[in-house]
Structure formats: C-alpha cells, structure tokens
Amino acid sequence: xxxxVLTVGLVISACLxxxxxxxxxxxxxxxxxxxxxxxxxxxxxxxLAAIFQFAVGVGTLAVLFLSGEMLTGKPAKEMKSKNVLPVxxxxxxxxxxxVFLSIFHSAGSTPSVSFGEALWNLRAADVVLxxxxxxxxxxxxxxxxxxxxxxxx
Amino acid sequence: xxxxxxxxxxxxxxxxxxxxxRDLLKVFVSVExxxxxxxxxxxxxxxxxxxxxxxxxxxxxxxxxxxxxxxxLALLVVARKKYGTSDVSDLVKGDRQKEESEAxx
Numbered sequence: 001x002x003x004x005v006l007t008v009g010l011v012i013s014a015c016l017x018x019x020x021x022x023x024x025x026x027x028x029x030x031x032x033x034x035x036x037x038x039x040x041x042x043x044x045x046x047x048l049a050a051i052f053q054f055a056v057g058v059g060t061l062a063v064l065f066l067s068g069e070m071l072t073g074k075p076a077k078e079m080k081s082k083n084v085l086p087v088x089x090x091x092x093x094x095x096x097x098x099v100f101l102s103i104f105h106s107a108g109s110t111p112s113v114s115f116g117e118a119l120w121n122l123r124a125a126d127v128v129l130x131x132x133x134x135x136x137x138x139x140x141x142x143x144x145x146x147x148x149x150x151x152x153x
Numbered sequence: 154x155x156x157x158x159x160x161x162x163x164x165x166x167x168x169x170x171x172x173x174x175r176d177l178l179k180v181f182v183s184v185e186x187x188x189x190x191x192x193x194x195x196x197x198x199x200x201x202x203x204x205x206x207x208x209x210x211x212x213x214x215x216x217x218x219x220x221x222x223x224x225x226l227a228l229l230v231v232a233r234k235k236y237g238t239s240d241v242s243d244l245v246k247g248d249r250q251k252e253e254s255e256a257x258x
Contacts, residue, residue, distance in 0.1 A: 007159055014163055014189075017182050018170040030182050037189055040156075044200040049208050053192070056215050060185070060222050064178075094166070098159035130216050 003043055004099050010036035011098070012091035019087045027064045031057065156197035163190035177229045177239040184225060188218040 013036060016029035034057030041050035120127070163186055170183030192214050199207020233239050236247055 010159070011162055011166075014166050014186055017186065018166055018174065018179065023178050026178070026182060030185060033186070033189065037193060040193070041196055041200075044197060046196045046200045046208060049192075049196045049211050052212060052215055056219060060219070063222075063226060064181075094162050095159075098155055098162055101155055101158055126213050130213065134216075 003040070006036050006040050006043065007098050008092060008095045010040065011095035012088050015087050015091035015094065016084065019090075020084070027061060030064070031061050034058075034061070156193060156201075160190045160194045160197070163187075163193065175241045177225065177232060177241060180241065181222065181225045181229065184221060185218075188214070188221070192218070 010033060013029045013032035017026050017033055020026045020029060034053060038050045038053040038057065041047075041053055167183045167186035167190060170179055170186065174180060174183065192211055195207045195211050195214060199211075229239055232244055236244055238244065238247075
C-alpha cells in the first residue's frame with residue numbers, strides 16, 4: 001500500500017513540476033519527486049541508491065533555488081489551486097497503469113554480486129576516470145577563480 | 154505494482170515537457186525527470202533481480218546527470234545574463250536577427 005501511495009505521489013509531483021508555470025513552485029515539485037523516488041528506493045532495499053538520490057537531489061535543488069532566486073529577482077506569485085487540481089488529477093490518472101498493471105516479476109534469489117564488488121570489479125575504470133574528471137573540473141574552477149581575482153587586483 | 158511502467162510514465166512526462174516547454178528551466182526539469190526515469194529502471198530492476206550491478210551503474214548515471222545539470226544551469230545563467238530571457242524560441246529569434254543584421258552590414 002505504501003509503495004502505491006509513493007508511486008501516485010511521484011507521478012503527481014512530476015506532473016506538477018512540468019505544468020506549474022511559477023519557477024519556485026515547479027522546483028519545489030521537483031524536490032517532492034526526488035524525495036518520493038528516494039523513499040521508493042529505500043522501500044525496495046536499495047538504501048545506497050536512496051542515499052545517493054537524496055544527496056544529488058538536495059544538491060541540484062539547492063543550486064536551482066539559488067539560480068532561480070538570482071535569475072528571476074521578483075517575488076513568486078501565489079499558486080492558484082484551480083490550476084493545480086487538474087494537473088494533480090491528470091497525474092493521478094497517469095499513475096494508475098503503474099499501480100494496477102504488471103509486466104515484471106522479481107526473481108527472489110540471493111544476491112550473486114555485492115554492491116562493492118560490482119562497483120570495483122566491473123566498473124573500476126569508470127569510477128577512476130570519473131574521479132579524474134571531477135578533479136580536473138575542480139582544478140579548472142580553482143584556476144579560473146584565481147585568475148579572476150588576480151585580474152581584479 | 155510495476156516500476157517499469159512507472160519509469161515509462163516518468164519518461165513520457167519528461168519527453169512531453171522537453172517537447173512542449175520553451176523555458177530553459179522547464180527543459181532542465183524535464184531532463185531531470187528523464188534521468189530519474191532511467192535511474193529508477195536501473196535500481197528497481199537490480200533490486201528485483203537481487204543484482205547489485207544496477208546500483209553500481211546508478212552511481213555513474215548520477216554523475217552524468219549532475220554534469221548535464223551543471224551544463225544546463227550554466228547555459229541558463231549565461232542566456233539570462235546576455236539576452237535577458239531564458240525562453241528558447243526568443244534566444245533562437247535573437248540569434249537569427251543578429252545573423253541577418255550582420256549579413257546586411
């Protein structure tokens with residue numbers, strides 16, 4: 001029952017994120033989408049995925065809120081419930097197939113490969129390359145900021 | 154209860170937003186929804202098959218997703234600062250007008 005409620009909430013918040021015109025409320029709906037996704041992962045024994053989803057979601061939304069504030073520079077308009085209700089109903093309708101239909105059944109066997117093994121034995125090159133890219137980006141940002149500060153002086 | 158259908162629904166909502174919305178912020182939200190649909194598929198299929206490879210892929214998918222978000226946000230900020238709008242059609246229109254005026258000159 002909880003999974004079904006989370007599914008309905010996820011689809012409704014995704015619809016609201018797309019259809020609400022006001023940027024701040026749209027981002028808030030996206031936050032709800034990330035939150036529901038994270039809860040769905042946690043309910044399905046994917047705790048690491050839930051934590052990653054939550055961390056990435058929070059980071060993205062913090063940047064979005066900051067940029068939204070920076071870009072608009074005007075107070076957010078009040079959200080009208082008459083605009084929200086049809087969208088929420090539309091989302092509810094869209095979530096029904098996911099709740100009532102089924103095309104996939106779980107195998108229910110024991111895990112053959114653990115998360116750590118899968119990450120380090122199968123995707124080690126990707127993870128190391130990813131770390132290098134992030135390090136390069138961080139060094140690049142540092143150099144750009146340093147040059148900018150030097151130019152200002 | 155099926156997560157494949159849920160991820161398809163999320164993908165459909167994201168693609169709809171990507172095709173119909175002209176604001177860059179909405180495009181960003183749509184891309185985030187599409188990425189969420191993809192990661193949901195990874196995690197739920199991995200969870201159902203009790204296989205952890207899907208979750209390992211998820212870590213990589215998240216970093217790609219974050220990189221895409223950073224690029225779109227940078228575009229959004231630059232477009233807003235340079236042209237004063239984040240509407241994609243206005244940006245294209247402004248670009249075309251600039252090209253035409255340069256060709257006339």
